[in-house]
Amino acid sequence: MVEAPEIRYAKSGDVSIAYQVIGDGPFDLVHVPMFVSNLELQWEDPAERRYFEHLASFCRLIMFDKRGTGLSDRVAVATLEQRMDDLRAVMDDAGSQRAAVFGSSEGGALSILFTATYPERVSALVLYGAYARITWAPDYADGIPEEMWIHGARLIEENWGRGQEGGLPLHLLAPDLADDPAWRKAHGRWERLSATPAAAAALQQMIVEIDVRHLLSAIRVPTLVVYRTADLGHAAGSRYLAANIPGAKVVELPGNTYFPYLGDQDAILDEVEEFLTGVRPVPAPDRALVTVVFTDIVSSTERAAALGDDAWTRKLDRHDALVAREVERHRGRKINTTGDGMLATFDGPGRAVRCAQAIREAVRPLGIEVRAGLHTGEIELRGADIGGIAVHIGQRVSALAGPGEVLVSSTVKDLVAGSGITFADRGSHVLKGVPDEWRVFAVEN
Secondary structure: OOOOOOOEEEEEOOEEEEEEEEOOOOOEEEEEOOOOOOOOHHHOOHHHHHHHHHHHOOOEEEEEOOOOOOOOOOOOOOOHHHHHHHHHHHHHHOOOOOEEEEEEOHHHHHHHHHHHHOHHHEEEEEEEOOOOEOEOEOOEOOOEOHHHHHHHHHHHHHHOOOOOOOOOOHHHHOOOOOOOHHHHHHHHHHHHHHOOHHHHHHHHHHHHOOEOHHHHHHOOOOEEEEEEOOOOOOHHHHHHHHHHOOOOEEEEEOOOOOOOOOOOHHHHHHHHHHHHHOOOOOOOOOEEEEEEEEEEEOOHHHHHHHHOHHHHHHHHHHHHHHHHHHHHHOOOEEEEEOOOEEEEEEOOHHHHHHHHHHHHHHHHHHOOOEEEEEEEEEEEEEOOEEEOHHHHHHHHHHHHOOOOOEEEEHHHHHHOOOOOOOEEEEEEEEOOOOOOEEEEEEEOO
16 A cells, blocks of 8 residues: 655645646646645545545656645635636646646546647546536536536535535435444545635536537547446536537446545446546455465463463564574465464475474474465455465365474465475365365375
């Protein structure tokens, strides 16, 4: 997990615009936020952090808080033209001469204006849940009636920062979470730290006046329009953009949540990455073939009682350090400790066997005997942890071992043929919770 990038400030006239830069990819990507944002807060939420880390994995990502919001100067609400100048000031201060621009919601209209005005500074345009106009007009029947929008702006000022329905229309923006008290509490904090009630209401009023439909035919850079089909507040606007931006690529995704970092964020980010890089990201593997090694201290409970808690804890600390050293030396990966033992994985069964033997010898000077069990099979990757039947088999084999013994399944024995490692047959066993009988072998040398 990367650290949150430092906050920088760019001067746009007399106004200071907060921004961050992260990543070292081959091109720049400017992220133009939705309605309101807070650069620091977005790194505290695990879903948002993952969202921005993914973006920064394939580019140099530039993010900013629009004037009047977040960490930028809390000045009066600005026009799109002034905010366009802010975007340019951020790019200049970050040393970005040309970048892809990624705009969401009202940030999409700003991105469209910037792209049409400064085509030489934009390499590509990505619009998520965006619109050229939000309110109804005689020639725009999909828009929201203006009186409804203005009424909503009044409710926002009265209820802003409380994370409740009277503020932003949570039932439209995040239907699946709108009734979750914990999420609503966190959302209320996001509102408070992103804008004041008066600024939020003024922003809503400014959005009523946005109409960049006449600029769409002037977009001449590669453009991606992506949206979730059941996002009731933004799907119609996105469809209009797709139909009126020349050559735009359109991607409709399932889902009813507006916030791109909620729901299946990878579906959105994979489309963005492929569009901007030409390469679709390979999904992170969720399974792998490894050799699992379980070690366990023999008679640990009795030894702890004999030595006392303090002395036993010191001995365990030394044991853990020696085990970790041997795992690293044999190119394994320590998964976790199990109180008086350890679980590790190896990409080669031969190294796994040699590591188990080395651990056994390393801890003997401490007056500790360990037993070990090994099995090779396919495991499930669960972040830093692992699971699957292969893990259970390795644990059950370990439980059969005697003091100082290293036992392996027949799978391990077969895979290390020719290595010079010799084994003694310990017969077939029924392993608790595991189908069939399993042949087990003891390492002899």
